[in-house]
Amino acid sequence: MNCLKPIFFCLLLVVCVKNTIAQNIYVDKKGNDTCNGTKDKPVATLEAARDLIRKFKSFNNLPDSGITVWINEGVYDLKRSLILDEKDAGTEKQRIVWSATKGASVTITGGATIPSNKFKPVKDAATLQGLSKEAAKHLWFVNLTELGITDFGKHQQIGHSLPVVPAPLELFFNDAPMQLAKYPNNGYIKVGKVLDKGSVPRVGDKSGRGASFLYDDARISTWANKNDIWLNGTFNYGYADDNILIDSIDVLNKKIKLASPHLYGVASGRDFQQYTANNIFEEIDSPGEWYLDRTSGNLYFWPPSDIQKANITVSILEEPIVCLEGVSFVTIKGITIQAGRGIGVYMERGNNNLIAGCTIKNIGTSGIFMGQGAEKYKANMSIDDYDGKPISRQVGSLQNHLYAYTTWDRLSGHNNRILSCDIYNTGSGGVYLSGGSKLNLVNGNNIVENCKIHDFNRRNHFTWSGINVDGCGNKVTHCEIYNSDFQGIYVHGNEHVFEYNNIHDVTLNSDDTSPWYIGRDPSDRGNIVRYNYFHNCGNPNRMNMGIYCDDSSTDVYVFGNVFSNMKTTHGVLFSNNGWDLVMKNNIVINPISYTAEISAAFYTWAAPQAKEFYGPNGLLQKRLIKGVHFKSPPYSIKYPTLLNYLDPIVEGKEWEGMRTRRNLLAKNVIVGGPANPISLLGGQYATMQNEQNFVTKEDPGFVDMKQENFLLKPDSKVFTIIPGFEQIPFNKMGLYKDSYRN
Secondary structure: OOOOOHHHHHHHHHHHHHHOOOOEEEEOOOOOOOOOOOOOOOEOOHHHHHHHHHHHHHHOOOOOOOEEEEEOOEEEEOOOOEEEOHHHOOOOOOOEEEEEOOOOOEEEEOEEEOOHHHOEEOOOHHHHOOOOHHHHHHOEEEEOHHHOOOOOOOOOOEEOOOOEOOOOOOEEEOOEEOEEOEEOOOOOEEOOOEEEOOOOHHHOOOOOOOOEEEOOOHHHHOOOOOOOOEEEEEOOOOOOEEEEEEEEEEOOOOEEEEOOOOOOOOOOOOOOOEEEEEOOHHHOOOOOEEEEOOOOOEEEEOOOOOHHHOOEEEEOOOOOOEEEEOOEOEEEEOOEEEEEOOOOEEEEOOEOOEEEOOEEEEEOOOOEEEOOEEEEOOOOOOOOOOOEEEEOOOOEOHHHHHHHOOOOOOOOOEOOEEEOOEEEEEOOOOEEEOOEEOOOOEEOOOEEEOOEEEOOOOOOOOOOOOEEEOOEOOEEEOOEEEOOOOOOEEEOOEOOEEEOOEEEOOOOOOOOEOOEEEOOOOOOOOEEEEOOEEEOOEOOOOOEOOEEEOOOOEEEEEEOOEEEOOEOOOOOEEEEOOEEEEEEOOEEEOOOOOOEEEEOHHHOOOHHHHHHHHOOOOHHHHHHHHHOOOOOOOHHHHOHHHOOOOOEEEOOOEEHHHOOEOOEEEOOEEEOOOOOOEEEEOHHHOOOEEEOOEEEOOOOOEEEOOOOEEEEOOOOOHHHHOOOOOOOOHHHOOOOOOOOOO
């Protein structure tokens, strides 16, 4: 489409924007960026539409109804981030809206589309050697360098306490991620006898020695002369994932040596000490597996269906696909954002923005990421000696930075809303929700609402949940979160609300994990978990919890939730050294263990760590005294019951925070499980008050227990046995229909 010769474009554009009240700008794959963006003369790129708005705003006030950018049908591959900043803001009444045209399917990618006719069947016998006969019959290849794709990214060590980094090039077939060739296809290989656990960075060992351990699977010996093979798994604790390069395979002694250490050192003998092997050409043995020869540029692939009819994409962009930085009153709706190596949508310093009815999928790191990430100063820093700086547009060492600087203001903005979005097949968590000031207890009022979030741990695991939350005063409501071996929601900060969510089928294959987690900072207070449906979570062969208020958590209010078929071995509610934890007016069905388990851990297994937590320069001293100044306003006023937390009982040995305080289990309906719903671990210092709980083996009067409708009938005996029990709005939990979600 020809609109204007470039030599005249800029002059005429100035005249147009001075005299036109632009309310609609159109983008079309067949458009031309020299056009004026009208319906008849659309521009071709999103950047051109943005620049038209900027030019218009430089000469005019926004029209009363704001401006809408209508994006017509098509796939828009971006070579760089679409950045919206202060120059692209609307106002409260005059929003800037970026929307798919009604009825159109619009996809923005950080990748490159590979025409299916560029793939050819592999005929070369030398190439096919080592593959199964079935794989050899179905193997196709394309040379990426011939298509101009030469940046393949790189495989890196990623895992617990390590920086979250962009993914290497990934392959997507008909909008689904394909599996980099691995072994085994299903399940894991158990870590064999450990000969050398390697150095242990968690205790300050910086020698960098990789572990050595034995194997008994004959298949591993066939990889002995291969390079760039990575093991992905949990090598010591079931919550600490890692991705580590193999240094060598000793076939004679059946020994694997790793190229670098695991945070905790490698161990064996427990069910969760396991791994898979990845990036091995010869392990292309099932549909959907692929491998990239980084020397030749050949990408080999066994397609799961007819390759000639498929949409095929590889990820390219390491920067976020869309960045909202300092922009306010902007809406993005009805768009699919996918196939980037880094973040899908990055948000910083803005307010009153809305992302609605969008699909964010096939992302290398986080789907939607609010606030800055972090960059460590030195390569070999671990958790306890970490130091670094905030950084934009990257996740990086965020968790370590937040562990060191708990009141860090990540510049996440306020009054932003993620509404009715589907977020899945992400590498490092679904949504990172942030905002507000933990230090000053100022609410961010950022919300994730009516979103479906699943399959969010393709690369990083434990701390990268369906939704992570930090800051102060944010909300997660009416979301569905499911399908993860690890956490569902991971919480830092204060005064957050989690309500009407449906959380299920998480923590399926990990240890010391939970659907909802908070821990290691008693100043994280005022968090509310109400009216949620938790079901089919946990693993009876692992240590799992439901609501996990880990080391020294305080002031979590658990009210009006339904917990069903929780395979959590350490309680529906669990805490080490909890204060002010209240679980009230909930329904618990068929728990495999106690409803609540409270541990005074610093008098039992954690006794040797008491001083490093509570003593001078201990972790909790830093967080309460240096971090939030808890004996001064606003903390001293808002949370007066915390004031004696660090008071010594026995000088240098015991502190008040070691003894649990004011925990309450009251007015809950518990169907099944132990007759005594509370387990106390740690002697007299593990405490929880037990009040008016109704424990029964029978249906207490649900509308339909067999069909899992746990709304109580009006004549349920619960209302008689527990005076004042409030009806739980079970039928309102989870997703709801709106204009974006039918």
